[in-house]
Amino acid sequence: MNARVQPARPAIGAVRRAFAPWNDPQAKPLIRFENVTKRFGPTVAVDDLSLDIFEREFFCLLGPSGCGKSTLMRLLAGFEQPTAGRVILGGADLAGVPPYRRPVNMMFQSYALFPHMSVAKNVAYGLKQESLPRGEIERRVQEMLQLVQLEALANRRPDQLSGGQRQRVALARSLAKQPKVLLLDEPLAALDKKLREETQFELMDIQQRLGTTFLVVTHDQEEAMTMADRIAVMDRGRLAQVATPGDLYEQPQTRFVAEFVGDINLLEGRVAGGEGGFWQITSPLAPAPLTVHDPDEALETGQAVAVAVRPEKMTISRDKPAAGGNAIEGEVWDIGYLGDWTVYRVKLGDGAILRVSRANASRFVEQPIDWEERVHLGFAPDAAIILTR
């Protein structure tokens, strides 16, 4: 979808830059959703959605509550059947294949550990269904428990474990059968913030080591950005954008994506003209037309657009910037000190509020900007992008 040609810009993000099968027209997807629609009575949970996911990919589904993330995952696991369209795995249509015959395993949000079985029995459950020899089962269970560092707790019952330990048992159990695809529905939602961050890196590490394709549902955008090779942002059953974390953040294609992923300032305005990729946008928020460098867009004069700038890409100062740059004047309304960042909320003449954040690179500032001061905001033509949708 939306295979927009990337400009010759330096790549953003440090995650597995060499791994990009989605840019290779020869690559065959492992999972393919083909115009899939799923209705529950009048509710359309998934709406004519098409998506390719590649082998070894760490893929995140991101979106607000109720947008159809779990449904999409359950369609792949076989707990729901599509109303229309096809779900294809490794080239084979999955229609009519029951959950217990799909080479896909799922880690449930509630973990769904069997309360009447020990940790080891839980992990062994899937292997027993394949009627493997006992020695083999024991070996694999050991291996899995080692992977999630739970060997010492093999004989405990789930109700004797902490939340984090349960999460690992669920992970070990779903990995034990070495599925082609592992589905994780909000795997970290029940953990506290610190444990969640640690576990994110553990998940990435495990995924790299095993080479399994991970499809992870989350509604936490930081989590998605940390872990994923690619992220699909969903909105009311449709895909709003599918991109790498870097592209999603720096090149959002719609207002919805821009606002859902990170903080952003949207300056509504109209195209006044442009040449060579530099556009002039008049906005009631700015005294002079704003200049934005966005060579991918083909705009018409008079078209309604939004200039989108991330808070950290804006400058804030007491002094008027040199003539010719993008400049907006306002008054400091609120200051949030976060330690690593300071966030300024600046009120413009007509009441609109823009957010500017500044890294606290040094421990002391000579004359810090204070509440109710008049300030000038600016941004480079390259720091902003233009949104038409």
Place this chain on the structure above:
Amino acid sequence: MKRRLSWVNATSLTLGFAFLYLPILLLVVYSFNASQLVTVWGGFSTRWYGALFRNEALLEAAWVTIRIAFLTALVATVLGTLAAIALVRNGRFAGRTLFTGLVYAPMVMPEVITGLALLLLFVSIGMDRGFWTVTLAHVTFTMCFVTVVVQSRLVAFDRSLEEAALDLGATPLSAFLTVTLPLIAPAVAAGFLLAFTLSLDDLVIASFTSGPGATTLPMRIYSQVRLGVTPEINAASTLLIGFVTAGVVAAALLTKRAA
């Protein structure tokens, strides 16, 4: 928080329980009476219990009753559990409300009517009355109790456990046997005990559907009492009360543990 009972409450509670249990207590006490006369206390003795175990007719009735109760409980548990699963799992299938009503109806139906209806059925299909007809009749009226007990457990059951089992490669049957059944087992066992005790102490329906050679213990006791109460009957009744109480208490404990 535990509150002490006010004396009004304590009195009414005492009176209420006395009203309910004094007759039974009296029966139990007199079963240990040494005297032949039921209403005259002649000292403590267990002679009537001894006599009981030499009374062929009573022993035979007890044996028939236990066999019927066991078979009834077995069949009613299987059918009742299946009905509970159908009611809870299949969502809103057509006729679900009707089906639910039909399952519960025997609980509130007067026993005389159930007995009579079953008698008519057995007569009209030409089935000889005896052991099997009583068992069938008992299955019909105890099954709904099993359904109620198992159903309440299934409603609280986390569906994703079953989905996890399916996801890990278990067929629906194997998922049911290895995950669902062990987790609802206390409720199923409670249902079994309930069906067992209900069958054990039923008089009305058994009287309607029984035939020669299949006299149950409650029927035997009832017919002997009409000839005059003997301390032996008191002893038999005391034992029956003991069994039924044990069954009901065990069922209650199991249900509580399951919840």
